[in-house]
Amino acid sequence: MKPSFDELSIAAAEYGPALGLLEIASIAEGFAAADRIVKSAPVRLVLCRPASPGKQLVMFAGEVAAVNAALRAGAEGLSQPPLDTLFLPQADPGVLAALASSHRKIAIDAAGIVECSSVAALLVAADVAVKSAEVELVTIRAAVGLGGKAYFICTGEVAQVRAAVNAAAGFARSRDRLVADIVLPQPHRDLDAWLS
Secondary structure: OOHHHHHHHHHHHHOEEEEEEEEOOOOOOHOOOOOOHHOOOEEEEEEEEEEOOOOEEEEEEEHHHHHHHHHHHHHHOOOOOOOOEEOOOOOHHHHHHHHHOOOOOOOOEEEEEEOOHHHHHHHHHHHHHHHHHEEEEEEEEHHHHHHHHEEEEEEEHHHHHHHHHHHHHHHHHHOOEEEEEEEOOOHHHHHHHOOO
């Protein structure tokens, strides 16, 4: 039986602080890359699945050196360079938690939303957001049913959310991956269920 994403997230958080991710154009090559990744270094797969528009996401966690080695091993056998990559040596634990979240009730004071054209850029942008301001990641949605795009939603006090969104959007813009960013200072309560 396949472990739940929540179980994998907890295991990954315990396994090491670093995250790696490959976004690969071929689903078949993505599974082969995942095999190389877990055979090359002591890392744990956190995510290995197809995503829109027909690409494969392979995410793994472990110690910094192991994730770095696994990232290289995964990319080496590809027929073309990955669509995007992520190497996050000290990932904030909230990133995996938000990626694994299913709808949960949370009080939304202000909401910040950042949308990117790749999952790898979005995950780093989310990490930048939580490390630059006092915000909580509510959710991360990655590629499935989104045409390959990804977005995160964070909450906190308005000034903190603005700071987090500005920092995250700045990072994504620097990689030419920003689609949109917005801050909703006091979203209507009817939106709470849709924002979380």
